[in-house]
Amino acid sequence: MGFQSLKEKIKHGINKTWTTIKEIGLKVKSGVVSAVKWTVDAGTRIVDYVKERTQAWNARLEEHKKEIAGRIEQEKYKGKVIERPQHRPEKAEIAQAQNCANLLRQCFPNGIAESMRHKTLEEREDAIMEFAQKGAKVFNVPISNVRVENIHAAVFGYYERNTNSLRINKLFLKEELGAEEQIYTVIHELTHAQQWHAVSTENAHGYSNSLLNEWSYNFEHYIPIAEGDEFYRKQPVEEAAFWMEQESKKLYNK
Numbered sequence: 001m002g003f004q005s006l007k008e009k010i011k012h013g014i015n016k017t018w019t020t021i022k023e024i025g026l027k028v029k030s031g032v033v034s035a036v037k038w039t040v041d042a043g044t045r046i047v048d049y050v051k052e053r054t055q056a057w058n059a060r061l062e063e064h065k066k067e068i069a070g071r072i073e074q075e076k077y078k079g080k081v082i083e084r085p086q087h088r089p090e091k092a093e094i095a096q097a098q099n100c101a102n103l104l105r106q107c108f109p110n111g112i113a114e115s116m117r118h119k120t121l122e123e124r125e126d127a128i129m130e131f132a133q134k135g136a137k138v139f140n141v142p143i144s145n146v147r148v149e150n151i152h153a154a155v156f157g158y159y160e161r162n163t164n165s166l167r168i169n170k171l172f173l174k175e176e177l178g179a180e181e182q183i184y185t186v187i188h189e190l191t192h193a194q195q196w197h198a199v200s201t202e203n204a205h206g207y208s209n210s211l212l213n214e215w216s217y218n219f220e221h222y223i224p225i226a227e228g229d230e231f232y233r234k235q236p237v238e239e240a241a242f243w244m245e246q247e248s249k250k251l252y253n254k
């Protein structure tokens with residue numbers, strides 16, 4: 001199947017509700033937001049949440065897991081450590097990360113946490129919204145809406161494909177470190193928005209056909225966190241989104 005027809009297929013054939021979720025388990029593991037309190041049942045809630053969304057593609061999932069598992073095995077064989085994604089960014093991704101870092105500098109010249117420290121909860125909410133609106137321009141994606149609201153306690157945020165919207169969890173804004181993390185969540189979710197825009201419209205955003213094909217395939221065979229941290233994180237769309245937030249952070253803090 002040619003790339004154009006694959007694009008057409010995805011554009012017209014899929015109207016399923018679909019989200020990419022940045023899950024708190026990953027962050028607790030890396031100790032980034034240890035200050036954020038979360039409840040024991042949070043794990044159960046996220047599992048229930050993604051289970052609903054998993055049912056439709058369970059059969060395809062097994063097939064995709066085998067493919068990802070093969071890739072993980074290969075890396076183990078090469079002796080690589082899999083703690084962090086071994087993402088090899090394309091030029092367009094490197095340029096995008098630089099643009100994100102520039103926006104971070106423009107919005108938070110004295111550091112994100114420092115800026116958040118002096119803000120009320122409502123002001124933090126406004127800062128997230130403003131950053132998301134500016135970020136959408138930097139990613140060159142037409143986001144229909146951004147909402148900062150209380151969602152599942154185990155979720156930082158998500159991009160919803162069928163409404164082309166961003167949801168950022170307000171629960172984390174109570175702590176300044178959580179508020180800082182949510183700025184990076186915006187970058188993560190905007191990366192998904194751009195990925196989807198690149199595979200479903202004529203604007204490829206500078207990405208290669210092979211990368212777009214990989215993302216298209218992954219969007220159709222998305223692995224939720226409930227299937228395991230390693231599988232979730234190693235899938236192409238997540239690997240790229242985690243890379244984008246980490247790289248932006250690195251360049252911003254330089």
Ligand SMILES: [Zn+2]
Nearest residue numbers: 020021022241
């Ligand atoms: Zn994600």
